[in-house]
Amino acid sequence: MSESNEKPNPPMDGLERLLASVPPLTPAQQARREREFQAFVRDWCKDPWNAEQAALHGEGWLRACFNSAALAYAGGREEQASQPEPPPSVTGAGVREG
Numbered sequence: 001m002s003e004s005n006e007k008p009n010p011p012m013d014g015l016e017r018l019l020a021s022v023p024p025l026t027p028a029q030q031a032r033r034e035r036e037f038q039a040f041v042r043d044w045c046k047d048p049w050n051a052e053q054a055a056l057h058g059e060g061w062l063r064a065c066f067n068s069a070a071l072a073y074a075g076g077r078e079e080q081a082s083q084p085e086p087p088p089s090v091t092g093a094g095v096r097e098g
Contacts (some may be wrong), residue, residue, distance in 0.1 A: 036066075036070075037062075037063065037066050040062075040065075040066045040069065041054070041062055041066070044062070044065060044066075050065075
């Protein structure tokens with residue numbers, strides 16, 4: 001019987017398990033994400049400060065901004081969806097002024 005010099009993989013932590021469970025993007029999803037990123041960059045860099053920062057820090061900084069904005073947008077949508085509908089407004093019916 002021959003012995004292998006390979007060491008067993010250490011157990012995965014929670015983050016590694018989560019990342020391993022996420023399927024890779026399809027080519028169509030990758031193309032859509034890239035189009036959305038390019039549109040974000042065009043809009044984001046209209047602001048002179050953002051354009052200056054993009055020139056200083058490069059594409060990695062822009063992608064981090066894009067991901068942050070996407071997460072904030074998704075979080076806002078999730079929060080909005082979980083909010084109960086507000087009660088109908090009352091227009092002062094039955095209130096006397098005096």
